[in-house]
Amino acid sequence: MPPARRRDAERNRNRLLAVAAEVVAERGPEAPLSEISSRAGVGAGTLYRHFPTRESLLVALFDARVDELCAAAVRAGDTHRPAVALRAWMLQFVRHALTDNGLAETIDLTRGSADHDCAARIEAAAAQLLDAAQQAGVVTATVDAGQLIRLCIALALAADDLDQAASLIAIAWSGLAASPLPRG
Amino acid sequence: MPPARRRDAERNRNRLLAVAAEVVAERGPEAPLSEISSRAGVGAGTLYRHFPTRESLLVALFDARVDELCAAAVRAGDTHRPAVALRAWMLQFVRHALTDNGLAETIDLTRGSADHDCAARIEAAAAQLLDAAQQAGVVTATVDAGQLIRLCIALALAADDLDQAASLIAIAWSGLAASPLPRG
């Protein structure tokens, strides 16, 4: 277990995360760190002690959301047939990304980073759904989970609202899936 | 015609653009403006006089590339059948975007801006190809040119190299196109 933090340190950390959630929601993931520390009522150095990089703050901030998305993938895989599960999860992914300002950027940002690789966690979760869909023959395109997540992130970042995202996903989906209603 | 610029002003403008091309290629579209002005051997104020915003500098920088892409669309439409023309042009778009660091960001950035809307120019060019493809029945998805460009930008930004971009485009394409080889 991690060495016990002092009570004031723990309190400051929580406060910083709560304030960061507000500030990032308002002003995006590039919001001034000084605004976060000052609104939290702590010195600049305290923010740095707890979160040595902006990335580490964002990761801590979105950690729970990433967990949710991974759990959602497992749940979808358990309760739906492969095609429905994957498609529904992709939609959920972009819904989360559009709701939580900065989530998609953070996942993209941490790709391949030594510690706290959010992209890897998400990709592992998506890989289950993708495998199942490919084995069931509903996804015929040769994509790996990495490309799939990359695609979802791209669509989320490209879309201004959920409607646009949904329509882009529909296109991507029919590109991934075997054609369900072939025409001449 | 525009009021004639003084010769020194003209020279500084050209110098700034040439240096900006280098710096943006090296360090991306967020590169420090101070680096551009100092490398060009002019004062900070001179950069500001010619290009009041970073956006205006980037637009001037990529103007020729945007023209090329528009011209390429016309050419493709004239020389190929609709399906080939659109698909080839999409590939060309991402190739340009991957080669010229900052091009995709700039197009995205200027979307809807009052002056110098690169996205609008590109979209107008793409609309021709898209219309033709839809009328020929090779593109069945209900997309407009705006969504198409958004998609291309997203794919370009999501991909690390041309291979990745090409495979994402392949997926997107089979999502856009009527299925050429229907299966059960």
Next chain:
DNA sequence: ACCTGAACACCGTTCAAGT
């Protein structure tokens, strides 16, 4: 062990003084 906040560095932006 942890915090504060002043100090420094960096970059964007403006503008008074020059040519």
Next chain:
DNA sequence: ACCTGAACACCGTTCAAGT
């Protein structure tokens, strides 16, 4: 008409001094 470059503002980052 245009340029220079110092001055200012803003933000990230560090660190000496405090508890």
